[in-house]
Amino acid sequence: MSLHAQLSPEAEARLEAQRRSSVITSIMIALLVISLVVLVLLFILLPNLMIKSPTIVAYQAGAPQEDTMDQKEVNPQIQRKPSAPSSSMAKVIASTTPSPTAVPVPETEAQPNLDFGSGDDFGEGWGNGGDGGGGGFGNIPAVMRKRCSPEDRMQRLKENGGTEECETAVVKALDWLQTTQAGEGSWGANYKVAYTGLALLAYLGHCETPLSVKYGETVTNAITYLVNQSAKNKGRLGTDLQSNQWVYEHAIATYAIAEAYTFCSQLGVNLPGLMEAVQLGGQTIIDGQNAAGGWTYRFAEDRRNDSSVMAWTLQALKACKHTGIEFRNMTKAARDGLDAFEGNQHASGAIGYTGPTPKGDGTTLSAAGALCFQLWGKEAHSVPRKACKLINKNIKFDWKGKDTDLYGHYYASQAMINYGGRFWQEYNELFRDGTLAAQNNDGSWPLPGNTGHGLGNVHYVTCLATLMLEVYYRFLPGTAQ
Known part of the structure; x- marks a missing residue:
C-alpha cells in the first residue's frame, strides 16, 4: 500500500502555474540586473569614449579679403613615411637630461623708442602674432603661413611672376635633398651644421614640418641633429669651433631652428631641447655683437663689421624674434646691426664688405643689407632703396658666367621682390628661367x-637655388616704393 499523498488535478495545475510564474520572475530580475550593470558601465566609460582627438587647424586659401580655416582631425603623434626607425630622436632626448649647463633666463630689457619704421615687422604679420585662432597653421603669422596652403602657394607664385615649373623644380630639389641626407640627420662634410641649416630652411620654405607625410622624418632628423650639436657645444652651432667660419654656421643654423620652432610650437610638436637650442643660439648672437654694432669672425670683440656675417646674424635674430621666446637686448642688437650696415654703404648705394668700399659690382652685399633692413621693418629707409637701385642697374645672371654670384642672388631674389614694381619684374625675368634651365x-x-x-x-x-625659387611664396613681399 503506497504512503505517497496524491494531489488533486486542480492542485497540480496551480503548482505548475506557480512554477512558471517563478521562472518568469527570475528571468525578469536577471534582465533587470544585467541592464543595471550595463548602465553603470556606460556611466563610467561614456566620458572617456566621448573625448575627441586634438585638432590641427590647417590653413585653407580663401578670398583675398578674409582667410578661411579648414579644421582636420589628426593623430597628435608625428606622422612619417614608412621607414626604418631612426635613432636620432633617442639621441636628442638623451641630450636633454639635466646637466651643469643651464639655459640663462632672459632679463626683460627696457624698450627704447627706436623708430623702427612704421612698425618693427616686415610685411603683413612678420611679427609676433598671427590672425588665426587655436593651434596649427592658423597661429603662424600670415607672412609665413601663406606658404602652407598648396592652393594659396600656387596662387601667390603665379601672382608674383613664378610658373608651375618653379614649383616642380622645388619639389625635385627637396626629393634630392632627402636622398642625400646622412643617417644622423646632417648634410655635407666640411660645414655640416651650415649645410644642414640651409637644407632645413629649404624644407620649411615649402612648409614641410615634422608632420609632413613625405618629408616629415627628414625634417625631424635635421632639427634633431642641430639640437644635438647645440647641446654638445653649450649652445654654439658650428662644425669646427676653432675656425673663423663657425660664426656663419651658427647664424644659419640658428635661423633654421628658430623657424622650425615657430612651426613646431604652433603645431603642437614637442621636440625635446629645441626651445633651449633656439634660446641659446639667439642669445649667443646678441652677446657676440661687437662694440661697433656689427659682427665678425668668431664673434670677436674687435670693431670689424663684416657685412656678410651681419646679414646672417640679422636674419637669424628676426627668426628668433618670431618665436616669441624672450632674448636679452634683442631690439638694441637689431638696431645697432642695421646702423653698422648703414656705415658700410657707399654713396653709390653699394654696401662694402667691412666698410663703404664695395667689391666688384657691389650687388652681393648690397642685396644682403637691403634684405636685412626690409626684414626689420625699415624698407622705406634710404639704405635699402639706394641698394636696390644699384642692384637693378648692375646685377647680372648667367649660371655659367664668371660674374654671376649665386650667393648674392639668394639675397637679391628676396630684396627685389620686397622692393616690388619694375625692379622686381626685371629681376624676376633675369633669374627665374636661367635657374630653372640649369637644374639637373x-x-x-x-x-x-x-x-x-x-x-x-x-x-x-642646390639649397640656394631652391630658396630662390621659393621666394614667390616663402614670405609676404613688402613693397618699398
Whole structure:
C-alpha cells in the first residue's frame, strides 16, 4: 500500500502555474540586473569614449579679403613615411637630461623708442602674432603661413611672376635633398651644421614640418641633429669651433631652428631641447655683437663689421624674434646691426664688405643689407632703396658666367621682390628661367661658373637655388616704393 499523498488535478495545475510564474520572475530580475550593470558601465566609460582627438587647424586659401580655416582631425603623434626607425630622436632626448649647463633666463630689457619704421615687422604679420585662432597653421603669422596652403602657394607664385615649373623644380630639389641626407640627420662634410641649416630652411620654405607625410622624418632628423650639436657645444652651432667660419654656421643654423620652432610650437610638436637650442643660439648672437654694432669672425670683440656675417646674424635674430621666446637686448642688437650696415654703404648705394668700399659690382652685399633692413621693418629707409637701385642697374645672371654670384642672388631674389614694381619684374625675368634651365634631372643644381663664396659645393648651390625659387611664396613681399 503506497504512503505517497496524491494531489488533486486542480492542485497540480496551480503548482505548475506557480512554477512558471517563478521562472518568469527570475528571468525578469536577471534582465533587470544585467541592464543595471550595463548602465553603470556606460556611466563610467561614456566620458572617456566621448573625448575627441586634438585638432590641427590647417590653413585653407580663401578670398583675398578674409582667410578661411579648414579644421582636420589628426593623430597628435608625428606622422612619417614608412621607414626604418631612426635613432636620432633617442639621441636628442638623451641630450636633454639635466646637466651643469643651464639655459640663462632672459632679463626683460627696457624698450627704447627706436623708430623702427612704421612698425618693427616686415610685411603683413612678420611679427609676433598671427590672425588665426587655436593651434596649427592658423597661429603662424600670415607672412609665413601663406606658404602652407598648396592652393594659396600656387596662387601667390603665379601672382608674383613664378610658373608651375618653379614649383616642380622645388619639389625635385627637396626629393634630392632627402636622398642625400646622412643617417644622423646632417648634410655635407666640411660645414655640416651650415649645410644642414640651409637644407632645413629649404624644407620649411615649402612648409614641410615634422608632420609632413613625405618629408616629415627628414625634417625631424635635421632639427634633431642641430639640437644635438647645440647641446654638445653649450649652445654654439658650428662644425669646427676653432675656425673663423663657425660664426656663419651658427647664424644659419640658428635661423633654421628658430623657424622650425615657430612651426613646431604652433603645431603642437614637442621636440625635446629645441626651445633651449633656439634660446641659446639667439642669445649667443646678441652677446657676440661687437662694440661697433656689427659682427665678425668668431664673434670677436674687435670693431670689424663684416657685412656678410651681419646679414646672417640679422636674419637669424628676426627668426628668433618670431618665436616669441624672450632674448636679452634683442631690439638694441637689431638696431645697432642695421646702423653698422648703414656705415658700410657707399654713396653709390653699394654696401662694402667691412666698410663703404664695395667689391666688384657691389650687388652681393648690397642685396644682403637691403634684405636685412626690409626684414626689420625699415624698407622705406634710404639704405635699402639706394641698394636696390644699384642692384637693378648692375646685377647680372648667367649660371655659367664668371660674374654671376649665386650667393648674392639668394639675397637679391628676396630684396627685389620686397622692393616690388619694375625692379622686381626685371629681376624676376633675369633669374627665374636661367635657374630653372640649369637644374639637373635628379633635382640638384650643377656648380655655377663663379664658385666663390663657397659655391664649389653642389649641396650648397642646390639649397640656394631652391630658396630662390621659393621666394614667390616663402614670405609676404613688402613693397618699398
